[in-house]
Amino acid sequence: MPDASSSAGKPRVRFAPSPTGFLHVGSARTFIFNWLYARRTGGTMILRLDDTDVERNTDASVTSIFEGLKWLGLGWDEEYKQSERGKLHRQMAETIFQKGLAYRDFTPAHTGDSEKSGAQGTWLFNPGMRELSREESDRRAAAGEPFALRFRVPRESGRVVAFTDAVYGEQSKAGADIEDFALLRSDGMPTYHLASCADDADLRISHIIRGQDHLSNTFKHVLIFKAAGYVPPQFAHLPLLVAPDGTKLSKRRHGPVVSVTTYRDAGFLPEAFINFLCLLGWSPKNDREQMSRQELIDAFSLEGINRANAVVNFKDSDVGRAPTPANPEDMFDPKALWLNAETIRGLPVEDLSQRLLPIVREAGFNVTPERMLQITPLIRERIKLLRDVLTAADFFFVDQLPPYDPAELIPQKGDSAMALKVLQKAQAVLPNVEFKHDPLDQALRAAAQPLGIKAGQMFQPIRVAVCGRKNAPPLFETLAVLGKETTLERIGQAIRKLDPSGSA
């Protein structure tokens, strides 16, 4: 008897998304856990597109899944498409049917719906069809009457289906509580249950690591594996990722926050995103939070997986509407943001600079790699998302500062006369200063003295004059990168704002 759990060899795991939507964060986490398990155990990671639902499959979805996975950058070892393996699926259905463990159901599709979903009614099987004699069944099939193939679930009292889940432990369910699920649709296409099991068996999958929404389906799968003569693989179900409102993440209800590409486009680092997802429903149990890819591989184990659903704590005040706020930070889980900021800070400047450059260029700014490299250390500790570079370092990129309120130029405990004095002093002093941190520091501090003001009062008007706002990176580094020419030009503009008449 073939053993699907292949206890002898290395583990073989799979990620099997159905291309009926974009890659969402829950799927991404399932992929990651499978990948981690494979890498941890020296096993094989398989990507299988479960595309048996021709009606709902879309190319856009396939593209989105590959795009998302490509961004994660984890990779896989083997790749399959379920739609190309129909023969295998039908063979397994035939095997089960020939053993008498499945029967033809000639009831037209959907007509059973009303009774099934009735107030009390729980549909379990179709007595008339389940009991149909083989002769009559064959006759009607031969006559061309369409039918679905249903599994003949053993429902005598006392019959239970059982398996051990690596996360949820011993599971068992009475056969009488399992409905006679379909194996083949009336158009001959396999259902998910059949196709999935047939492929898992054929691909010698040893561990099925998937969402907990499949936990109750697993009883059916165990039935299929055994009916077809296979030892079921090991199962490990993952707690679900849910929205703050407690419901399963869905695009319709929660919008783009559930799509992996949204994180990518917002400026998440894939390593930080992976790190974040790993912390939902799994724990290394030693209080570690920030972990590199290798650390995650080394720490990963099925035992560390939690049983309770985990909330992805994004802002869902506008549930139902697509959250596309001006401030993208608002829509993400704060911990994901923090992890991303931490990862950004931990990146070598050169590396970060290279990742920032394409974003800046795409926004329409002409920046050389050399200049980007100078700017990067100034904003590294000030951005949470890569895209924040656009707001944190904007004044480095533009030729003309966007308009700002001249009142911003006024320093603490000062007035516009003081601001003007400061800027004029700067204008006088700066041309003779070397534009490097220390000389600028010394020159500007010295300039504050004769004015009888504090250093802070000296710096503030200059900062606003060159950056266009009060909150900005440290002044001397900023001036050094901006250069003497731009600095003096912007100071001149600020003076004219303060004193349009030029009377002073």
Add this chain to the structure above:
RNA sequence: GGCGCUAUCGUCUAGGGGUUAGGACGGAAGAUUCUCAAUCUUCAAACCCGGGUUCGAUUCCCGGUAGCGCUACCA
């Protein structure tokens, strides 16, 4: 409705028959500083409810409640 699963700070989690119930994010306060950020310090914040077992339950068992999942010829 039936069946299955789950339940520790707002969120992610550690822990486990006797603990000051630990960490992290977020929040608050303070330190530092040319602003902001970063950094450091401090603070507030949790064992769903009821029984049982026990000398002792947040931890074990049972029940309740709540949430989630499945209950399709979707996956």
